[in-house]
Amino acid sequence: GAVVSQHPSRVICKxxxxxKIECRSLDFQATxxxxxxxxxxxxxxxxxxxxxxxxxxxxxxxEKDKFLINHASLTxxxxxxxxxxxxxxxxxxxxxxxxxxxxxxxxPGTRLTVL
Amino acid sequence: DAKTTQPNSMExxxxxxxxxxxxxxxxxxxxxxxxxxxxxxxxxxxxxxxxTSNVNNRMASLAIAEDRKSSTLILHRxxxxxxxxxxxxxxxxxxxxxxxxxGITLSVRP
Numbered sequence: 001g002a003v004v005s006q007h008p009s010r011v012i013c014k015x016x017x018x019x020k021i022e023c024r025s026l027d028f029q030a031t032x033x034x035x036x037x038x039x040x041x042x043x044x045x046x047x048x049x050x051x052x053x054x055x056x057x058x059x060x061x062x063e064k065d066k067f068l069i070n071h072a073s074l075t076x077x078x079x080x081x082x083x084x085x086x087x088x089x090x091x092x093x094x095x096x097x098x099x100x101x102x103x104x105x106x107x108p109g110t111r112l113t114v115l
Numbered sequence: 116d117a118k119t120t121q122p123n124s125m126e127x128x129x130x131x132x133x134x135x136x137x138x139x140x141x142x143x144x145x146x147x148x149x150x151x152x153x154x155x156x157x158x159x160x161x162x163x164x165x166x167t168s169n170v171n172n173r174m175a176s177l178a179i180a181e182d183r184k185s186s187t188l189i190l191h192r193x194x195x196x197x198x199x200x201x202x203x204x205x206x207x208x209x210x211x212x213x214x215x216x217x218g219i220t221l222s223v224r225p
Binding site for chain 1: 147149151153156157158159160161164202206211212213214215216217218
């Protein structure tokens with residue numbers, strides 16, 4: 001199946017710093033990428049939908065100025081958590097959609113810990 | 116989006132078949148039924164999807180009730196690696212967003 005990578009896999013940062021997470025589709029072009037957040041023992045919550053070359057669409061309650069999403073190419077989307085605080089500590093997961101089937105391909109996730 | 120209901124958890128024995136149920140009584144005619152699974156500390160993985168007819172692939176089978184108000188994911192021979200949270204999700208054909216519920220946690224006994 002298609003492969004989606006995320007970098008970094010794990011990051012620890014100090015409160016107030018910004019963290020960038022990359023999501024790449026390695027062997028296909030992704031017309032749409034999605035960003036999710038998952039707290040311990042909870043389900044995935046969709047944060048935003050990202051289409052290449054256009055502004056991301058954020059879900060209700062997700063601050064667009066805090067979670068900056070850039071989808072500059074058909075194989076790369078980035079999520080920047082600005083001025084991170086301990087409550088932003090979570091497992092961030094991206095998925096990519098090629099448009100060739102209904103299947104979404106998920107990245108392995110990035111575990112963010114804010115001290 | 117139409118909602119799905121799954122049991123919280125299920126246990127199975129290794130090398131035995133597993134039937135994971137999902138209720139979706141408010142499903143509309145254009146809703147696809149998707150199944151994804153998530154192993155611990157990993158991103159979700161696509162398992163199977165269907166619309167009206169039963170579907171088979173190398174991972175599993177999907178049995179869809181005639182009225183489409185329920186479906187069952189069938190793992191033909193459970194292995195320890197199948198222990199995961201399985202999510203049953205509906206999406207309308209034109210809307211590719213996936214809304215994850217709580218899923219069902221499958222435990223596999225050796």
